[in-house]
Amino acid sequence: MRATTLHAAQDIRFTEVDDPRIEKPTDAIVKVTAACICGSDLWPYRGENPITPGQTIGHECLGVIEEVGSEVSGFRAGDLVVVPFDHCDNTCAHCRAGMQAGCMNLGFTQSGQAEYTRVNQADGSLVALPVDHDPALLPALLTLSDVMPTGWHAAVSAGVRPGSTAVVIGDGAVGLCGVLAAATIGAERIIAMSRHEPRQEIARRFGATHIVAERGAEALAAVMEITDGIGADAVLECVGTDQSMKTAFDVARPGSMVGFVGVPHGVELPVRTMFGRNVGLAGGMAPVRRYLPELLELVLAGRIDPGPVFDLTLPLEEVAEGYRAMDERRAIKVLLQP
Incomplete structure (x- = not known):
């Protein structure tokens, strides 16, 4: 697949990498339909965090499930979902206490700015979107991933x-x-x-x-x-x-x-x-899954619209320009369309 990769400070590329695959029976593979750049992505982009040359980057996305592991029961291929950046089983003691960001089976979106991404703990992490939602809500719905x-x-x-x-x-x-x-x-x-x-x-x-x-x-x-x-x-x-x-x-x-x-x-x-x-x-790190159902309801009901935080939309292959725009404060947040 094609994915956003970081090679050194200020060196973002859109390159070919291996497709993600089901590694555990609780996994799901999601085809990304909308992604974005996070302000926290700028820390490694600026060289403030350690970099492994060629690493994939990006953790905010929506998508359609392509494949699920054998133990995933709540979702199936074709479902449209929000992918929280921090994955959780939503059943462990920490999740039950409302701190899904500390899940005993915590995982993270590793290739959100790509054509596909793998989700750990799909049943506990993913939240389904109505297939008949207003397309104008896409930016607001994308904000729900992080x-x-x-x-x-x-x-x-x-x-x-x-x-x-x-x-x-x-x-x-x-x-x-x-x-x-x-x-x-x-x-x-x-x-x-x-x-x-x-x-x-x-x-x-x-x-x-x-x-x-x-x-x-x-x-x-x-x-x-x-x-x-x-x-x-x-x-x-x-x-x-x-x-x-x-x-x-x-x-x-x-x-x-x-x-x-x-x-x-x-x-x-x-x-x-x-x-x-x-x-x-x-x-600290947000327990996204804790808040997601309530926030999704608020968005769908029209009570909140966080979508205006996106002030620049680019094709995914122009992701490097998106990073430059945010780094130079020419954009608040960039929406990427595969």
Whole structure:
């Protein structure tokens, strides 16, 4: 099959690789019908993560089941499905506790930006889509494989409540989905931290009531002015850098929570601040399967539309240009069509 492969920093190619195959009886092979590039894919693309030359990349996709293993009972060839980026059996003790991201049989989508991908634990991971869904919903449905559940996880982990004040740090697709999640849960005041006008516009569309473009001490001052010196009841950290994490704790009111979903790179926690102000930290890798049924219902009912996070659509074979566009911040999130 043809797949997106990473060979070195900034070196993305669309090349021939071996087809995925059923390796365990719980597996399924999915023919990808829509894929996308994640902000976290930019870490290895920029050389911030170790690279094995020729490795496949991409973990967000929708598709049609091509083949299932002998123990898969809930799906069959021809089913249209959402593929969560983190696969789970949905039956182990951790899954039953709502932490499918810690499943005892955890797996990951390895070739989401490709013609085919293998799904571990198909029965527990996959969620079927109605075959008669409105084609215009495709971008929104694609977000359900990762970015929307990840933004939702940030909001849940931060303890967003109806009537609360939330600050969202990060104006990438995850941060924007975090704004949408906070608004859907019922936050009354949502402060989106963003320097980029197109992203600010989407944040407002998703429910942001205030925009803060400053960073560092100026950002703190701006948030405190908006909140009458109190700070945020809930903070969604959707970047993963040391600066973004420090800002998150700076703007959090005493006794509040920071929900973090940005993949950490070079982060040192301000433990003294956390101790002195009783600010907690929760979050991490999103248990996508936990949230997927609820979010799918919201999308199909027209109550949320995270699709606008995609502002560039390209053929899959032009995936390298998609990476360049996101790396250079010419695009928020790129949708890829095989």
